[in-house]
Amino acid sequence: MRGHCLCGTIRYEVTPPVLSCVTCHCDSCRRQCAAPMTTYFGVRDGQWRWTGDEPKTFASSPGVTRSFCSDCGTPISFRSQSMSDVLHLYVATLDDPNQLEPTLHVAHEEKLHWLKLGDGLPTCTGPDYTKVQPLP
Template sequence: MRGHCLCGSIKYEIDPPALSCVTCHCDSCRRQCAAPMTTYFAVRDGQWRWIGEEPKRFNSSPGVERSFCPDCGTPISFRSAKMSDVLHLYVATLENPEAMQPTLHVSHEERLSWLHLDDNLPTCTGPDYTKIQPLPDA
């Protein structure tokens, strides 16, 4: 599977399966992606690689590193110290985003009050990693 930023400068490749796929409603993810929520998937180190240029990185909060394209600004990934061997990539950057379907809403308590979803997915408070279910192929 492959993905890239809007301008195509940053490209990546992953070797399935992904560990999980969730939709996050936390303030940090919303601000980085300038969206009411974002969906990301997790892959272990060694299952992904940058193709060509690497994204720019910054620490958005203690223990969290986020990356983005320095040319077009597209958010690409984040990494948490709590899961240091896992990279989380944004589903919207995939060439085929339909290939990843979320199984859970995380940080649901931070969702915007006007956002109403009817997807019947379970929710959890905060980024409760114990509630994230592996994808069927994982």
Template sequence: MCGRCLCGATRFEVDPPVQTCVNCHCESCRRQCSAPMTTYIGVLDTQWRWTSEAPKVYKSSPGVERTFCENCGTPLSFRSEKMSGVMHLYVAAMDEPEKFEPTLHVAYEEKLPWLKLADNLPTCIGPDYTRG
């Protein structure tokens, strides 16, 4: 499974299986992606790699790093110390995003009030879905 930024300068590969696929409503993800929510996959550090130039890293808050292409600005991933050993890659950056179906909404308490959802997925309070 492969992914890339808009301009193609930053590329990555993922070895299946993915650990999770979730919709995130936290303000940080919304701001990084300029979207009302975003969807990402979680993969173990041993199951993914950059295959071209590595992206720039932005430390958005204590213990959280977000990456983006230095050339075109595409957001690609985030990593949290709370979920060590896992990289979270944005599904929209995957070459075949339709192959990933979310199973959970995280940080649901931050969902924008005008965003109406009818998918009946379970919700989790806070961005750390490992808390259950």
């Protein structure tokens, strides 16, 4: 699996398996991605690598570091101290974003009231990764 930022400066490769793929509604993800929600997938360290330039990082909140391209601004990933051996990459940065589908909505309590979901996926409060179903 490969992905990149809008301008192509930041590039990465991932070796499956992917741990999870979820849609997040938290304020931090919405603000970083300038979207009402975002979908990301998690991979363990050692299963991914930068193949272009490395992204710039920003400590967005206690225990969370987010990365982005310093040239075009594309959000690339985030890492949480609570899952320190996992990098979460944004599905929209994949060369083929259709290869992954989310299995859960996290931080559902922060969902924008005007956003109507009709996908039938389960929801949870906060980033409760205990409810994340492993991908096949």
